Amino acid sequence: MIKSSRRPILMIPGPTEVPAEVLASVSMPVYPHYGREWAEIYEETTMLATQVFNTSGEVIIFPGPGSAALEMGISNLVAPGEKIIVISNGFFGERLVEIARHLGCKVVLLKADYGKVVDVRQLEEVLEMHKDAKGLAVVHNETSTGVINPIEEYGRVAKENNLFYIVDAISSFGAVELQVDDWGIDYCVGYAGKALASVPGIAPVAIGLEVFKFIENRVWDPSSWFLDLKVWRTYIEEWRPIGHPYPSTVPTHSIVGLREALKIALNEGLEKRYERHEKIALGFRKAVRAMGLEVVALEEYASPTVTAIRSSEEFCGKIIREMLERFNIMVSSGIGELKGKAFRVGHMGLTASHHYIVYTISSLVQVLNSLGLEIDESKPLKEFYSSTKNI
Numbered sequence: 001m002i003k004s005s006r007r008p009i010l011m012i013p014g015p016t017e018v019p020a021e022v023l024a025s026v027s028m029p030v031y032p033h034y035g036r037e038w039a040e041i042y043e044e045t046t047m048l049a050t051q052v053f054n055t056s057g058e059v060i061i062f063p064g065p066g067s068a069a070l071e072m073g074i075s076n077l078v079a080p081g082e083k084i085i086v087i088s089n090g091f092f093g094e095r096l097v098e099i100a101r102h103l104g105c106k107v108v109l110l111k112a113d114y115g116k117v118v119d120v121r122q123l124e125e126v127l128e129m130h131k132d133a134k135g136l137a138v139v140h141n142e143t144s145t146g147v148i149n150p151i152e153e154y155g156r157v158a159k160e161n162n163l164f165y166i167v168d169a170i171s172s173f174g175a176v177e178l179q180v181d182d183w184g185i186d187y188c189v190g191y192a193g194k195a196l197a198s199v200p201g202i203a204p205v206a207i208g209l210e211v212f213k214f215i216e217n218r219v220w221d222p223s224s225w226f227l228d229l230k231v232w233r234t235y236i237e238e239w240r241p242i243g244h245p246y247p248s249t250v251p252t253h254s255i256v257g258l259r260e261a262l263k264i265a266l267n268e269g270l271e272k273r274y275e276r277h278e279k280i281a282l283g284f285r286k287a288v289r290a291m292g293l294e295v296v297a298l299e300e301y302a303s304p305t306v307t308a309i310r311s312s313e314e315f316c317g318k319i320i321r322e323m324l325e326r327f328n329i330m331v332s333s334g335i336g337e338l339k340g341k342a343f344r345v346g347h348m349g350l351t352a353s354h355h356y357i358v359y360t361i362s363s364l365v366q367v368l369n370s371l372g373l374e375i376d377e378s379k380p381l382k383e384f385y386s387s388t389k390n391i
């Protein structure tokens with residue numbers, strides 16, 4: 001077990017630091033997932049999540065990893081042999097491709113270089129050639145590169161072309177605006193243990209009413225029983241009154257933590273929370289550049305929750321190790337095409353604050369200076385404060 005005194009500060013893009021109120025809420029005996037009291041907790045949790053998604057559709061709390069929740073979406077909406085357009089500009093976009101291929105879907109891949117986004121006109125052109133496509137899948141916030149994708153624009157095209165629109169909002173949920181209904185999203189996966197700052201292990205999922213209409217008349221079944229939304233719909237209808245709208249045992253502790261984290265986010269105010277993430281991220285990128293380092297994302301697409309920073313393989317390893325050993329700060333390595341070419345810093349939920357970022361900047365400067373750079377710490381800090389004065 002990691003001793004709490006040596007537990008690293010999590011400046012990674014999830015799991016992330018969790019507020020004391022959320023930790024306190026999960027320090028309780030096990031709840032049975034039956035009965036009126038539990039039903040009220042579950043209903044309140046989904047109602048709060050609905051506000052973050054901005055949807056009038058159904059919200060379920062998926063008991064497992066975000067990847068499985070994404071698999072649920074694709075496997076219910078695009079049959080084996082049917083076409084799905086996948087937009088990818090990073091490791092998690094590639095994961096959507098892998099999921100769709102495993103399910104036997106024909107993937108039409110639209111790719112952008114790491115750090116950039118696919119232009120909406122490219123999507124329109126591809127759809128001219130693939131009018132038989134059934135779905136469109138994309139990552140909102142590409143955690144591998146620190147890029148935010150224009151999901152609102154893609155959503156307009158998805159609706160014009162009658163595509164089911166599946167969005168991975170795993171590392172943006174609770175930190176970046178999401179308008180599930182207005183942006184035409186049919187199936188949207190959030191996550192508890194990233195920007196929302198709850199304990200990991202469950203994924204709130206918004207499911208549009210069109211999806212339930214579609215599966216009602218669907219003549220094929222997904223090969224997974226557990227991921228079949230028809231199975232879930234039956235339990236939602238029949239077992240909801242007893243607080244158990246699940247085909248399996250409910251992870252009650254995680255849901256109680258999620259409820260607390262949702263309350264904290266909504267009490268802060270979503271607009272304010274989005275602005276806090278934007279400003280902290282902007283300030284951090286300015287500080288990074290003032291250290292002479294390069295941010296992977298082009299500025300206009302830069303993520304409010306994670307920054308990927310280019311570096312050589314030798315330096316990346318040293319930076320990650322020294323940050324941990326000397327300052328007890330955990331930052332992440334590059335993944336996908338950025339393996340050995342970048343390291344990543346998460347600034348989400350609690351860590352999107354002066355408290356965490358100032359210490360991270362100052363530690364990073366000291367690590368870089370010990371590697372031979374000559375950085376005056378006051379420069380990056382000044383840049384950071386210039387963007388974050390009012391938060």
Ligand SMILES: Cc1ncc(COP(=O)(O)O)c(C=O)c1O
Nearest residue numbers: 065066067092141143168170171
């Ligand atoms: C954007 C994105 N999608 C998918 C995943 C995978 O989520 P999980 O590990 O819960 O399956 C992650 C995890 O970091 C992510 O950031």
